[in-house]
Amino acid sequence: MFDLVQINRETIDENPLEGFLIERTKDLLLLNLVNPDVICLNGYSVIRRHDVRKLKVRRKDSFLIRALNLKKLSPSKPRGISIASWPDLLVSLNRQFPLFTIHQEWLDSDVCYVGRFATRSATTFGMKEIDPDARWTRSRSYKYKDLTRVDFGGGYEDALALLAAASVKRKKAQVRGIRSARIS
Numbered sequence: 001m002f003d004l005v006q007i008n009r010e011t012i013d014e015n016p017l018e019g020f021l022i023e024r025t026k027d028l029l030l031l032n033l034v035n036p037d038v039i040c041l042n043g044y045s046v047i048r049r050h051d052v053r054k055l056k057v058r059r060k061d062s063f064l065i066r067a068l069n070l071k072k073l074s075p076s077k078p079r080g081i082s083i084a085s086w087p088d089l090l091v092s093l094n095r096q097f098p099l100f101t102i103h104q105e106w107l108d109s110d111v112c113y114v115g116r117f118a119t120r121s122a123t124t125f126g127m128k129e130i131d132p133d134a135r136w137t138r139s140r141s142y143k144y145k146d147l148t149r150v151d152f153g154g155g156y157e158d159a160l161a162l163l164a165a166a167s168v169k170r171k172k173a174q175v176r177g178i179r180s181a182r183i184s
Contacts, residue, residue: 001075002020002021002022002032002075003020003021003057003058004018004019004020004021004034004057004058004062004064004065005018005019005020005021005031005055005056005057005058006018006055006056006058007019007029007031007047007052007054007055007056008052008053008054008055008056009047009051009052009053009105009148010053010054011051011053012051012105012106012109012148013105013109017031017033017045017047018033018034018035018036018064019031019032019033019034019045019075020032020034020075022044022075022076022077022078023077023083024049025049025083025084026049027048027049027050027085028046028047028048028049028083028085028086028089029046029047029048029049029052029083030044030045030046030077030081030083031044031045031046031047032044032075032076032077033045033151033154034064034068036064039064039067039068039071039073040071040073041068041073041075042154042155043151043152043153043154043155043157043158044078044081044151044152044153044154045149045150045151046083046089046149046150046151047148047149048147048148048149051148078096078097078152078153079096080092080095080096081093081096085144086125086144086147086150087120087125087144089150090117090120090125090150091117091120093117093150093152094116094117097152097153097157098116098157098158098161098164098165099114099115099116099130099152099157099158099160099161099164100114100115100116100117100150100151100152100157101113101114101150101151101152101154101156101157102114102127102142102147102149102150103147103148103149103150103151104142104146104147104148105148105149106146106148107146112151113127113129113140113142114129114130114156114157114160115127115128115129115130116128116130118139119141123143123144123145124141124142124143124144125141125142125144126139126140126141126142127139127140127141127142130160130164132160133163134160134163134164134167135164135167136164
């Protein structure tokens with residue numbers, strides 16, 4: 001149904017992306033990522049089409065496809081996600097996923113930011129960021145034109161979201177405990 005592809009974006013990332021090509025528009029591609037080291041699906045990535053230098057379609061009998069089939073893992077299209085444009089993507093992600101990761105590889109290929117969509121204008125968007133310890137930090141603005149990749153639904157984003165939710169529950173329980181101690 002979906003082709004397994006290897007995408008080379010060598011000018012901005014020396015590591016190729018491996019995944020199932022789920023959807024494409026004039027400007028963007030949606031991949032269901034494959035981690036070839038552990039033979040699993042690991043979320044989704046949306047990349048700019050013009051950054052793609054080479055796209056290689058894997059044979060239907062390739063090792064990865066056969067291994068995923070044996071593990072009963074198959075690609076899927078995420079519900080309610082629009083890749084018509086970066087703004088459409090971010091708005092739709094905010095409804096469907098707790099966190100997403102943005103990359104601005106032309107500016108700095110070693111840095112990414114994880115968070116939630118907060119605000120938008122015609123050329124920029126605001127994002128509430130979360131740090132690697134699952135603590136909510138600052139809100140910052142970014143330009144749509146600087147985005148090169150957006151990841152969501154992967155193990156890292158999901159783990160951060162779970163840790164952040166557990167931290168909020170723990171803090172609420174601590175506040176309730178303090179209030180109960182004051183009353184007694």
